[in-house]
Amino acid sequence: MDDEGSTKVQVDDSESKDDAKSEEETAEACATEDESHRIFDLCEDMFEKAAAYLRGELSSTADEYQLLERLNRLTIAKYADMANLAENLSATMTDVNHKYQNLEPYLTQVEQLEQSVTALEQAAYKLDAYSKRLEAKFKQLERR
Structure with a gap:
């Protein structure tokens, strides 16, 4: 009878070990699933923020x-x-x-005319000087 009781205890022990393993595996699976969801959410958030950053950069470049x-x-x-x-x-x-x-031919004529007037003016000064000398000589001769 001892064999049967010990076998029963062993079976109960192995069932409780299996149950504990099963619970651990379930807890690990839940933790892994929660971590996977968290990682997925974080990745999704990262990609959304990266996309927003890139949209901002592209918008800035387009504005420029x-x-x-x-x-x-x-x-x-x-x-x-x-x-x-x-x-x-x-x-x-x-x-x-x-x-x-x-107008150049007319300007040339004006220059020639100006030269002629200057020459005539010089001649007038010389004539005036000559006439003054002649008058002075005449007065000198008249006094004698």
């Missing part, structure tokens, strides 16, 4: 490119205005040069 595009358009408009201004200045300069070429 839009600003650069606006600056380029303004620069193009400014250079177009400057090109029109340079073209107008060139046309005006060509017109002024053409008018100067047309």
Whole structure:
């Protein structure tokens, strides 16, 4: 009878050991499952935050490119205005040069006339000086 009782105790011990192992495995499985869910949630949170960061970076880059595009358009408009201004200045300069070429013969005549007037003025001064000397001689001869 002792054999039967000891066998029964052994069976009960092995069943309780199996139950304990089963409970441990269940607890470990639950803990592993909880950790897996926690890790999954953390990974999901990390990916959401990384995606938000990347969206922010891309948005910032897109804004910078839009600003650069606006600056380029303004620069193009400014250079177009400057090109029109340079073209107008060139046309005006060509017109002024053409008018100067047309006036050049008259300017040459004015210069020649000015030279003639200067020469005539010099001759008038010489004539005036000569007439004063002649008058002085005449007065001197008249006194004698």
